[in-house]
Amino acid sequence: MSRSRARARRKAGLGTPAVIVPPALIGVAFLLLPTIALLVRTPWGDLGRIYRHQQVWTAVRISVESSLEATAASLVLGVPLAWMLARLRVPGMGLARAIVTIPLVLPPVIGGVALFSALGRHGLLGKPIDGLLGHPLPFTYPAIVVAQTFVAMPFLVITVEGAFRTADRGVEEAAATLGASRGRIFSRVTLPLILPSIVAGSVLCWARALGEFGATLLFGGNTPGRTQTLPTAVLTVFNDNPADAPALSLPLMMIALVVLGVMRDKWIRPVAAS
Amino acid sequence: MSLTVDGTVRRGDFELAVSITAKPGEVLAVLGPNGAGKSTLLRIVAGLLALDEGTAVLGPLVLDDVKHNVFVDPQHRNVGVVFQDHRLFPHLRVLDNVAFGPRSRGVHKASARVAARDWLDRLAIGELSRRYPRELSGGQAQRVALARALACDPAALLLDEPLAALDVQTRAEVQGELREHLGAFAGPTLLVTHDPIEALLLAQRIVVLERGRVVQEGSPAEITSRPLTPYVARLVGMNLYSGVSANHVVALDGGGSLVTADAADGQVLVALRPSAFTIHVGQPPRSSARNIWRARVASLAPLGDRIRITAEGDQVATADVTASAVAELDLAPGREVWLAAKATDVIAYPGPVSPAVGPDERAVPQAGTLESMPVSVTVRYWAGAQRAAGVEQETVVAGTVGELRAVLAGRGELVKISQVASFLVDGQQAGDTTALYEDAEVDVLPPFAGG
Structure with missing residues (x-):
């Protein structure tokens, strides 16, 4: 039955044209092969030895902590920013939106250089920051968080901004006629309405922060135990002992897979209009 | 506590300039075609739109006064609004939707919920309290929206096409309930609608809005018997002509005349029910009727147990006759006929200062009065x-x-x-009449359905 229906569909000219099949297959292979190679080349016998190494777990801890802190900072700064971008009707808002997306297209390494120019010892804000912290910002743990936030926050902002833009203003008006203050409308109506988008944006933001390499390396350094994250640790290991590098890649890959699996059904999909 | 809006709002080319008052306990229907400014008026009262000139006052509270720079935010107006698309909070259960208003006004959570439950019970939808809005039918959602508006104990109630989004069956149900609850509400109610039946059934007074202006205001009976514009005439199903009256004879704009028993002189409007015409063939009838027009049948269409005839002479007229009369007189398009109407059936009354009836609009055939539908x-x-x-x-x-x-x-x-x-509405008539009832989601029977 289904076979004949498939044939009927082909006959009706609605099947897949033959010409697009080979590139599609090559595309799949191209995307899948490196991941498989990574698993194949992982020194499974040596995993114990590699993971017992204290440096690995410290890097994992710093990676997880710094990326979560960067996500939190992105939420605190990014959600209000997204609201302003979506709702404020003033000239120049288009420009502001473009500026926000700069870190999205900027190579992260350049982002690191830019952070230096702004927040480094001789940067635009170097002196006040020195005075505030008592030491220069670069090559410290906070510098890692700053670098990750810089690179990852735009992912949250553009996701949430779109949600604010398309959120049902009518429901907010209804809340106003019921006596809700602006703050109450924001916290009790608008935010819950766009919660799925905030979660989706946060996951994107966190994943980007966790994998952040270029800006982190340049602005935060790669000091084992202090500023070395898992991605930058991979660089060190790849330099010293290339055969062990796939083993270090495994935790990041596992985290990525788990996040995809858990979040996909629940949050990362278009919110059905109610 | 009465509600008064006397002011102007401009949006690009559109200007709404109205002066209306709804008395305590009164349901005032704002009736008009799409784009007339009905919803704009409602938004002004709700505080979602500011006046450009004039004032809006609710009882002792000045809501909006441009000259004295007063504008009360919607939060502080204590006006209950039921929106056309109900606008329930999708992330809150029905109970918390209804409790939202009291909560926003500082009522403790437990007492707000008790009040909400009380309103749900009063509207006989207590069993819905644990549902989310997406689990409600259109009629249920509209009832919840009404409960939510009433739970704030509003000083005035605004309803924006409360039945327009509902199917025919649900409409009738909700309409009956709405009538009951509006009757129990002590404050003024503004009912925005484009459906004359809704206005006639629910309101004590009707304001007709066209292109941002009030064109007629009065009781349902006044509106239906003395339409002032072609739009209103179309709504209530009357023949409407304009002309100049002297000594009981109205010389109609565009030709022809009508004798009326009414004494109004000068520029007048003349309204005539389709059932007031009798139709004759052959010689001009010898009759007591003072008005006899020569005309040619343009179209016939069934209307319930009668036939609606549109005839063209000096003026276009619609007349209702029985099916047996159609057979006996052999009426068909192109047939020469005489239309007769008694002077006492011709209602003449002063029209608007500038004649509102345009020649093209006069030609639209009318149904019987809505009251007699x-x-x-x-x-x-x-x-x-x-x-x-x-x-x-x-x-x-x-x-x-x-x-x-x-x-x-x-x-x-x-x-x-x-x-x-x-x-029952003529399914074949000129687009206007049918479109009107399609808008209203009223069943339009196909010709001769049910014999």
């Missing part, structure tokens, strides 16, 4: 203690819209009307 509706109700026992009574109203109104008015215990079988 045939209707067949099943009304279900509980009387007294039967309500608690859940015993329903049922009565079928097969008559006219006017009779239905009378029946509804007499049912204090009315709970729901169901099965709007049909408001």
Whole structure:
């Protein structure tokens, strides 16, 4: 039955044209092969030895902590920013939106250089920051968080901004006629309405922060135990002992897979209009 | 506590300039075509739109006064709004939707919920309290929206096309309930609608809005018997002409004349029910009727148990006759006929200062008056203690819209009307009339359905 229906569909000219099949297959292979190679080349016998190494777990801890802190900072700064971008009707808002997306297209390494120019010892804000912290910002743990936030926050902002833009203003008006203050409308109506988008944006933001390499390396350094994250640790290991590098890649890959699996059904999909 | 808006709002080319007042306990319908400014007026009262000139006042509270730079935010107006698309909070259960208003006004969570439950019970939808809005039917959502608006104990109630999004069956049910609850509401109610039946059934007074201006204001009876514009005439189904009256003879703009028993002189409007015309063939009839027009039949169309004839002479007229008369007189398009009407059936009254009737608009055929429109509706109700026992009574109203109104008015215990079988409307007439009732989501019977 289904076979004949498939044939009927082909006959009706609605099947897949033959010409697009080979590139599609090559595309799949191209995307899948490196991941498989990574698993194949992982020194499974040596995993114990590699993971017992204290440096690995410290890097994992710093990676997880710094990326979560960067996500939190992105939420605190990014959600209000997204609201302003979506709702404020003033000239120049288009420009502001473009500026926000700069870190999205900027190579992260350049982002690191830019952070230096702004927040480094001789940067635009170097002196006040020195005075505030008592030491220069670069090559410290906070510098890692700053670098990750810089690179990852735009992912949250553009996701949430779109949600604010398309959120049902009518429901907010209804809340106003019921006596809700602006703050109450924001916290009790608008935010819950766009919660799925905030979660989706946060996951994107966190994943980007966790994998952040270029800006982190340049602005935060790669000091084992202090500023070395898992991605930058991979660089060190790849330099010293290339055969062990796939083993270090495994935790990041596992985290990525788990996040995809858990979040996909629940949050990362278009919110059905109610 | 009455509600008054006297002001102007401009949006690009559109200007709304109105002066209206709704008295305490009164349901004032704002009736008009799409784009007339009905919803704009409602948004002004709700505080979602500021006046450019003038004032809006609710009882002792000045809501908006441009000259004195007063504008009260919607939060502080204490005006309940039921939106057309209900606008319930999708992430809150029904109970918390209704409790939202009291909560926003600082009522403690537990007491707000008690109040919300009380309103849900009063509107007989207590069993929905744990549902989310997406789990409600259109009619249920509209009831919840009404409960949510009433739970704030508003000083005034605003309803924006409350029935427009509902299907025919649900409309009739909700309409009956709405009538009951609006009757119990002590403040002024503004009902925005483009459906004349909704306005006639629910309102004590009607304001007709066209292109941002009030073109007519009055009781349903006044509106239906003396339409002032072609739009209103079309709504209520009257022949409407304009002309100059002297000594009981009205010289119509565009040719022809009508003799009237009314004494108004000068620039007048003349309204004539389609059922007031009699049709004759052959020689000019010898009759007591003072008005005899020569005309040619343009079209015939069924209208309930009658036939609607559109005839063209000096003026275009619609006349209702029985099917047997059509057969006997052999009426068909192109047939030469005489239209006769008694002077006492020709209602003449002063028109607007500038003649509102344009030549093109005059040609639109009209149905019988809305009050006399045939209707067949099943009304279900509980009387007294039967309500608690859940015993329903049922009565079928097969008559006219006017009779239905009378029946509804007499049912204090009315709970729901169901099965709007049909408001019989000519399915073949000129686009305007049919489109009007398509808008209103009233069943339009195909020609000769049911013999």
